[in-house]
Amino acid sequence: AAMSRKGRKLLVDSLTRSAKHFTKSEVECLVKLFDTLVAKASSQFAGAGFDRTVFRDTLYNAFGMTDDAVLDRVFSTFDKDNTGCITVEEWVEGLAVLLRGTLEEKMKYCFAIYDLNGDGYISKEEMFQMLKHSLLIQPADEEPDEGVKDLVEIALKKMASTYLLVPFLLQDYDHDGKLSFTDFEKAVRDENLLLEAFGPCLPDIK
Amino acid sequence: IFSKASVSFEDVSESSSETDEDEQPLRRQEGSTDLSAEYWGIQKLAKYVKGGDPTATLIALCSMRDFNLSEETCQLAIKDTGCLEVLINLLDTEEIKCQTGSLKILKEISQNMLIRHAIADLGGLEIMVKILDSPDTDLKCLAAETIANVAKFKRARKTVRKHGGIKRLVELLESISMGSSYQAKDIETVRCAALALWSCSKSTKNKKAIRKAGGIPLLARWLKCAHTNILIPIVGTLQECASEPSYRLAIRTEGMIENLVKNLSSEHEELQRHCASAIFKCAEDEEIRDLVRKHEGLQPLSALLDKSENKQLLAAVTGAIWKCAISRENVLKFQEYKTVETLVTLLTDQPEEVLINVIGALGECCQEEENRGTIRRSGGIAPMVNLLTATNPALLVNVNKAVGGCAMEPENMVIIDSLDGVRLLWSLLKNPNPDVQASAAWALCPCIENAKNSGEMVRSFVGGLELIVNLLKSNDKEVLTSVCAAIANIAKDEENLAVMTDHGVVPLLSKLANTNNNKLRRHLAEAIAHCCMWGSNRVAFGDTKAVAPLARYLKAKDPLVHRATALALYQLSEDPNNCVIMHENGVVKLLLAMVGSTDDILQEAAAGCIANIRRLALATEKAKYG
Numbered sequence: 001a002a003m004s005r006k007g008r009k010l011l012v013d014s015l016t017r018s019a020k021h022f023t024k025s026e027v028e029c030l031v032k033l034f035d036t037l038v039a040k041a042s043s044q045f046a047g048a049g050f051d052r053t054v055f056r057d058t059l060y061n062a063f064g065m066t067d068d069a070v071l072d073r074v075f076s077t078f079d080k081d082n083t084g085c086i087t088v089e090e091w092v093e094g095l096a097v098l099l100r101g102t103l104e105e106k107m108k109y110c111f112a113i114y115d116l117n118g119d120g121y122i123s124k125e126e127m128f129q130m131l132k133h134s135l136l137i138q139p140a141d142e143e144p145d146e147g148v149k150d151l152v153e154i155a156l157k158k159m160a161s162t163y164l165l166v167p168f169l170l171q172d173y174d175h176d177g178k179l180s181f182t183d184f185e186k187a188v189r190d191e192n193l194l195l196e197a198f199g200p201c202l203p204d205i206k
Numbered sequence: 207i208f209s210k211a212s213v214s215f216e217d218v219s220e221s222s223s224e225t226d227e228d229e230q231p232l233r234r235q236e237g238s239t240d241l242s243a244e245y246w247g248i249q250k251l252a253k254y255v256k257g258g259d260p261t262a263t264l265i266a267l268c269s270m271r272d273f274n275l276s277e278e279t280c281q282l283a284i285k286d287t288g289c290l291e292v293l294i295n296l297l298d299t300e301e302i303k304c305q306t307g308s309l310k311i312l313k314e315i316s317q318n319m320l321i322r323h324a325i326a327d328l329g330g331l332e333i334m335v336k337i338l339d340s341p342d343t344d345l346k347c348l349a350a351e352t353i354a355n356v357a358k359f360k361r362a363r364k365t366v367r368k369h370g371g372i373k374r375l376v377e378l379l380e381s382i383s384m385g386s387s388y389q390a391k392d393i394e395t396v397r398c399a400a401l402a403l404w405s406c407s408k409s410t411k412n413k414k415a416i417r418k419a420g421g422i423p424l425l426a427r428w429l430k431c432a433h434t435n436i437l438i439p440i441v442g443t444l445q446e447c448a449s450e451p452s453y454r455l456a457i458r459t460e461g462m463i464e465n466l467v468k469n470l471s472s473e474h475e476e477l478q479r480h481c482a483s484a485i486f487k488c489a490e491d492e493e494i495r496d497l498v499r500k501h502e503g504l505q506p507l508s509a510l511l512d513k514s515e516n517k518q519l520l521a522a523v524t525g526a527i528w529k530c531a532i533s534r535e536n537v538l539k540f541q542e543y544k545t546v547e548t549l550v551t552l553l554t555d556q557p558e559e560v561l562i563n564v565i566g567a568l569g570e571c572c573q574e575e576e577n578r579g580t581i582r583r584s585g586g587i588a589p590m591v592n593l594l595t596a597t598n599p600a601l602l603v604n605v606n607k608a609v610g611g612c613a614m615e616p617e618n619m620v621i622i623d624s625l626d627g628v629r630l631l632w633s634l635l636k637n638p639n640p641d642v643q644a645s646a647a648w649a650l651c652p653c654i655e656n657a658k659n660s661g662e663m664v665r666s667f668v669g670g671l672e673l674i675v676n677l678l679k680s681n682d683k684e685v686l687t688s689v690c691a692a693i694a695n696i697a698k699d700e701e702n703l704a705v706m707t708d709h710g711v712v713p714l715l716s717k718l719a720n721t722n723n724n725k726l727r728r729h730l731a732e733a734i735a736h737c738c739m740w741g742s743n744r745v746a747f748g749d750t751k752a753v754a755p756l757a758r759y760l761k762a763k764d765p766l767v768h769r770a771t772a773l774a775l776y777q778l779s780e781d782p783n784n785c786v787i788m789h790e791n792g793v794v795k796l797l798l799a800m801v802g803s804t805d806d807i808l809q810e811a812a813a814g815c816i817a818n819i820r821r822l823a824l825a826t827e828k829a830k831y832g
Contacts, residue, residue, distance in 0.1 A: 131265075137257035151254055151262055158269045191268050193307050199261050 015092045021100035027092060034088050049085040063203035069130075070201050073113040074098075098203060103188075106195060106202065111184050113201045121178040122198070127152045130198040155197060159187035244273055245283040252289035260301050267307035275314035281321050284311070290324055297333040302342050309337075309348035316355035326362045335371040338378065343391050350375065350398035357405040366406055367415050375399045375406070376419040384427060393433055400428065400439035407446040416443075417452055426460040434474050441469065441477060445484035454488050463494060467503035470510065475519050478510060482522035486563075489529030499536050508543040517557055524552070524563035531570035538574065546577050550586035558598055565593065566604040572611025581612055587621045594630035599639040606634065606642070610649030619656040623663070628653050632667050635674060640682035647677070647688035654695040661699030671696070671705045678714035683723060690715070690729035697736035704740055712743055716750035724764045731759060731770035738777035748784045757791035760800075765808075768800055772811035779818035789819055 008031070016027045034050075037058060041050035055078070056071045065071055078086055078094035086094075097105045112118075116126045128148060135147045160183050188195050196202060254266035273280045284290055296308040312330070316322045325331065334356075337349040353371065357363045366372065378399035382392045403421070406412045416422075428440045444462070447453040457463065466481045485503065488494045498504065507530070510523040527545065530536045540546065549571075552564045568586065571577040581587065590612065593605045609627060612618040622628065631653065634646035654660045664670060674696070677689045693711065697703040715737065718730055734752060738744045747753065756778070759771040775793060778784040788794075793815070800812040 131262065134259045134262035135254070135257055136259055147254070147257075150250075151258070151265060154251070154254070154269050155265045158265065158272065191271070193264055193303055194268055196303075197261070197265060197268075 011088065015089065018089070019092045019096035021096040022092070030092050030095060031088060034091050049083075049087040049090070051085060055086055065200075065203065067199065070113065070199055073116070074201060077109060077112045103192075103195075107185050107188050108181075110188075110195055110201060111181050114198045121180055122184065123178040124152055124156065127155060127179075127198060131155075134199075159183055159194065159197070242279050242283070244277075244280045245287065248273060248280065248283040248289060249287040252284075252287045252292060255289065255292050255296070260304050263296070263304055264307055267304070267311065270311055271314075275311065276317065278318060281315040281318040284315055285321055285324055290321070291328060294325065294328050294330045294333065297330065297337065302340070302345055305337065305340075306342075306345055306348060309334075309345065309352055313348055313352045313355065316352055319358075322356040322358060322362065325356050326359075326365060331356060331362060331365045331371075332369045335366060335369045335374060338371070338374040343395060346378065347391075347394045347398040350378065350395075350402040354398070354401035354405045357402065360409060363406050363409040363412055366402075367409075367412050372403070372406060372412060372415040372421075373419045375403050376416060376421040376424060379403075379421070379424040379428065384431070388433075393436060396428060397433075397435045397439065400436060400443060404439045404442040404446065407443050410450075413447045413450050413453070416447065417450075422453065422456045423460065426456070426462050429462055429465045434472065434477055437469060437472075438474070438477050438480060441466070441480040441484060445480050445487055448484050448487035454491050454494065457484075457488055458491065458493050458497065463488075463497040463503070464501045467498065467501040467506065470503060470506040475513070475516055479516070479519040479522045482507065482510065482519070482526045486522055486525035486529055489526060489532070492533060495530050495533040495536060498530055499533070499539060504530060504536060504539045505543055508540060508545045508548070511545070511548045511552070514552065514556075517560060520552075521557070521559040521563060524549075524560055524567060528563045528566035528570060531567050534573055537571050537577070540571065541574070541576065541580075546571050546580045547584050550581060550584040550589075553586060553589035553593070558601060561593070562598070562601045562604055565590070565601065565608050569604055569608035569611050572608060572614070575615070578612050578615040578618055582615070582618050582621065587612060587618055588625060591622060591625040591627040591630065594627065594634065599637070599642050602634065602637065602639075602642045603645045606631065606645035606649040610645075610652055613649065613652040613656055616656045619653065620658070622653065623657055628657065628663060629667055632670050632673070635677060640680065640685050643677065643680070644682065644684040644688045647674070647685065647692045650692045651688075651695050654692070661702055664696055664699070664702055665705070671702060672709050675706050675709040675711045675714060678711070678718065683726060686718060687723075687726045687729050690718075690726070690733040694729065694732040694736045697733065697739070700740065703737060706737070707740055707743060711737060712746045713750045716747060716752035719752045719755035721755075724762055724767050727759050727762065728764070728767045728770045731756060731767070731774040735770065735774040735777050738774070738780075744778055744781040744784065747778055748781055748787065753778060753784050753787040754791050757788055757793045757796075760793065760796040765803075765805065768803075769805055769808040769811070772797065772800060772808050772815060776811040776815040776818070779815045782822050785819045785822040788815075789823070794819055 012024055012027050012031060015031070016022060016024050019027065022030070037050045037054055038048075041054045052072070052075050055075050056068070059065045059071055059074065065074075075086070076082075078090050080090055097109050101109060111122070114122045114126065114130065116122075116129060128145075131148050131151055132145075135151070156177065156179065160179055187197075248270065251266045251270045255263050255270075258266065270284075275281065284293070293308045293312055296304045297312075299305065312325065316325060331353065334349045334353050338346055340346055340349075353366060353375075357366055376399075378395055382388070382396050403416060407416060425440055425444055428436055429444070431437065444453070444457065444466075448457065457466075463485075466484055469477055469481045472478055472481075485494075485498060485507070489498065507523055507527050510519065511527075513523075514520055527540070527549075531540060546568065549564050549568055552560065553568075556564065568577075568581060568590070572581070581590075590605065590608055593601065594609065596602055596605065609622065609631065613622055613627075628650070631646050631649050635643055637643055637646070654664065657663055674689060674692060677685060678693075680686055680689070693706065693715075697706065715730060715734055718726070721727060721730070734747060734756070738747065753775075756771055756774055759767055762768070775788060775797070779788060797812040797816050800808055801816070803809050803812070
């Protein structure tokens with residue numbers, strides 16, 4: 001159902017406020033884009049939003065993001081109320097972080113992506129899941145997963161240690177083998193390159 | 207009056223204490239043969255960098271930085287495990303994060319000499335130069351800073367230039383516009399680019415390349431900023447390039463002296479040092495010496511002499527003071543700041559680098575009579591004479607000049623003589639270095655002039671007269687000139703002249719007569735004039751064909767040459783044969799023009815010579831016609 005002009009204007013104003021990083025005209029464009037996407041989608045949600053499939057296609061076309069697993073996670077972060085449908089608010093606010101987020105916002109976003117079960121920690125198992133295919137060359141005599149497990153250990157030691165500087169001597173880390181948001185945040189502030197440590201989930205701005 | 211010592215500028219003012227590593231053999235420290243824990247750790251991480259996708263690579267790279275990359279064992283472990291190749295290969299990808307991760311490591315480990323040679327060998331420099339075009343600012347900065355570390359040897363600097371690195375670095379300086387507020391990223395970009403240019407500027411061809419790329423106005427521009435982090439490499443680059451006249455010209459015309467002087471008062475000793483060093487190198491030019499004074503730079507320089515703990519700073523400051531003191535107006539200013547007294551305190555317990563400059567400065571200050579007394583009153587003569595026993599040629603040249611300067615004051619001469627200074631100077635005539643010989647000879651002139659019983663003193667140096675006469679066989683023009691000057695002085699004592707004649711001084715002097723060098727001509731003519739006053743030397747000069755060449759000297763444009771030549775010709779004209787030769791060579795006409803000179807001595811000598819020639823001509827006519 002088409003919105004009235006006044007309704008539209010109120011929407012744009014409120015979104016501009018809540019998303020923070022876009023100008024009004026930018027928000028307008030995004031809303032227009034949203035409408036086109038909704039039109040494409042099935043009428044499943046009665047025009048309130050679009051679904052996972054449309055979302056994935058859009059992000060692939062716009063940003064070249066190909067990893068299905070990651071795209072699933074991105075959808076989940078966008079879909080804050082977990083309805084399986086992206087509303088216009090979720091759309092604009094989500095994009096604000098993706099495209100123009102501050103370091104804090106991006107850190108929260110990435111952490112949410114990597115925290116597969118949403119329990120507030122990135123566990124060893126979750127890290128293993130995400131890094132499973134990251135080793136292209138495996139030495140022939142090793143178990144295929146040994147390398148990945150080792151890499152997980154390395155990552156954990158790097159990011160979970162809050163005070164020890166010498167790797168490989170570290171015997172225990174806080175939180176029993178998982179990464180809290182505090183750990184993650186500290187590690188990323190220390191070394192920005194670790195923001196997407198477990199896989200690219202932000203668009204490549206080239 | 208003596209000449210400036212012709213010590214090569216590069217020898218003395220290369221204040222950088224780093225020896226060029228091209229000369230050092232590449233040898234690793236023999237450490238323990240057990241491979242360390244670091245080695246295994248790094249090897250394991252290298253495996254993931256090599257075999258992983260960008261995500262895995264990044265994790266491994268970030269983890270690698272937890273090792274102490276400034277320790278040689280870690281640095282060499284990276285090289286030995288083949289990780290260095292991998293790091294450089296990563297640079298060649300388009301993955302900005304991987305490039306960044308790799309450069310962060312390369313930046314640290316390239317502080318190691320072996321590593322940077324390896325990086326250059328593996329073609330890392332070319333890739334880093336390409337990265338300077340990247341749109342990512344952090345990446346550009348890392349690349350520039352790593353280039354700064356690697357370009358510490360000749361071959362690397364050449365590589366950077368050959369791949370367009372100089373041009374790109376200069377462009378980076380240009381790309382940030384000057385304003386009142388900078389982003390941290392802007393400051394970092396300029397700082398890193400300047401650091402890279404500084405390293406590269408050690409090569410002469412790169413100095414030219416920087417200039418051709420339009421770097422000089424940019425250096426001038428950034429010299430005006432207030433950030434010490436930027437100023438240090440900018441001034442560092444300027445002082446490195448200041449050995450080129452084109453840079454000195456620009457430093458003069460683009461108002462850079464003002465900024466250099468201003469930064470002498472910085473809180474950062476490293477910045478002060480580079481500013482002083484730049485001034486040291488530039489003050490070869492008179493205009494720059496004047497500019498330093500006009501911008502009130504002499505006072506801060508003098509004040510910095512108190513920071514005597516920092517030897518590198520002290521060497522730069524004393525160097526700057528030395529060169530500035532070449533101008534008399536500057537010497538007068540230094541007197542106001544009691545610089546001479548302070549310099550005298552620095553004559554002992556200082557490294558050679560500092561001493562050379564201190565003594566050089568004192569030598570220049572001796573231009574002013576007052577300072578010669580000040581040096582004595584501050585107890586400077588004894589340490590100066592003591593330095594005559596040094597071995598460093600650059601130091602000796604300056605010491606000789608300073609001692610000579612002091613010797614112009616009879617009271618100083620007493621002290622110098624009592625400390626055996628003249629004998630020490632005389633033995634320096636035996637030094638293999640011609641610059642040392644020449645400066646010693648120059649210094650002996652005032653010594654001989656001002657010493658009490660100088661004739662006896664000279665005779666007391668066993669073999670001394672033979673030694674100095676034999677120096678007339680030297681190939682070095684400056685040696686010849688200075689020795690002639692000394693001989694002119696020595697010959698004023700009749701006994702010594704007799705001894706020199708025995709040693710063959712006349713033919714040796716005559717042999718030198720065919721020269722176009724006005725300075726040599728002048729002192730040679732003076733020597734000849736004085737050597738005429740013994741026995742049959744006048745005839746001997748004629749026989750050894752000195753007269754005709756002397757006649758030609760009158761055609762020179764130098765009035766000092768005229769005076770000396772006239773004196774010599776006057777003495778020679780006492781012998782009739784010489785008169786004939788002079789007449790044949792058109793001397794009369796030339797001397798007639800000089801009879802009207804305002805120089806009394808020239809006037810008298812010219813007139814006397816003409817009179818002698820005319821008298822002979824008359825006598826000849828009388829004999830012919832009865």
